[in-house]
Amino acid sequence: MTAAVQDKRLVVPAGEVEPWNEPVGAQVPPIFHAPLWNTTAGDDAVDLAAAAGLKLLPWQQLVLRNALGERRGGGWEAFEVGLIVPRQNGKNVIVLARELAGLFLFDEEQIIHTAHKFKSAKSAYRDLKKLIESVPEFRDQVRSMPDSSDNTAIIMNDGRRCDFLARQSGGGRGFSGDTVILDEAFQVSDELVSDLLPTLSGRSSPQVWYTSSTGFDYSTVLKKVRKRAVEEPEDNKHLAYFEWAANVDEVDWRSVDAAQAANPSMGWYQSWDWIKEVEVDSMEEESYKRERLGVWADRSADAAIGVDLWAQTRGTEELFEGNPPVRRSLALDVSQDRDVCVIGGATELRDGTVVVDVIERRAGTAWVVDTLRDLVKRNRPYAGVVIDSLSGAAALHPHLMEAGIPVALAVTKDLTAGTADLYDRLARTDENGDPDPTVFHGDNDFLDDAAHTARRRLVGASKSQWTWEQYGEVSVVPLRAITLALRGFQMQPLKRKRRGRVA
Structure with missing residues (x-):
């Protein structure tokens, strides 16, 4: 009798690091899909990473x-790679090894590493830089490693490079590379992927990585990748997909079996004793299931706006047909840690409909004055630039005034009134109960995320008014910015300079 041949894709390599406690997590993911490959460069990538410690x-x-399975004749079998694993398991270690191999083993011309937040991209840059600096042979091949908000990269002596970027609005055409890492992929928009993928077609052997902790209901891109791997594997022979998650319909969510299924680094990075005695007893069930067991969560279930209402108010070009703009408004908001500034805009059309959108979003604050000076000149905002007087953006007020930029300082009642106005316009129905919104929004993933997840925060002594509250890690800054921009139409208008009469 001939012995069964083991599928080489499922062979678990021996590790050099012994687990420091028992039990250990599942080393093969519960959801696994990978192309058949002839040879693999994965082992070489592992050895290269080991050389850097x-x-x-x-x-x-x-x-x-x-x-990194290879095709006969060269090139990757997997055009796309999906990797989903709960936090603190070490997915970023895999990305580090992949980028290191791309630079020093595969001689890739361009690697792009993107994250939802620049802070995350910057952290990945620092990790890779540290590895490179630890090996003189690597460091000698590097020309420079610039570290700024405009240019964060590893640049090789021959000009090849790995760039680290935050995903901005406006799509993914600027993200083309031999390898593109879409970290925090639960936040990736359909627009970005639609723009990105065609730009890779001219590359000889491109590869896109979707790396993420567990997804949400609004993680449409991640859902599609997952569906292709799980439901349509035969039609996706060039997709590699790995997801660690517990099936809580089959095992008790509090059991060691559930924790093992979702946490491959259990025994190395975490211990079952800690999980059982601290996390299971202390965390809310929903939070534990998502953060530790990889169960997809519905963050929009209790959201003030949510996925459905936001989806039905997405604007189109048809709104502007025979319906020109009559007024414009601008607003500025800054994140609590001041790592991101957002300029929101509102445009009122002749029929009273309003279109809101994120006009600009960038890291830091240094760019704000020059950008707003230009926007104000071109748009002539109704009340100037609206800023919440109690927010972090208020610190920029003196600088804006010094630059001659008109500012309207909003108080709490402006924010709550603007919130109510925005919500009422979004949720408006006609006499038959059918949707009849009077505000629409642009296509911006940063704004979408905020609208999908923001909760209500009651304010005032009576607690009868409310505004937006951040839920989890998804910032509400873009939602606050468009709310203030909409409110600008109800604030004191700027006094326009009269043109002198010519005799």
């Missing part, structure tokens, strides 16, 4: 072996 666990090696 980065020792991969068995499951991390398994992902790289399958993601």
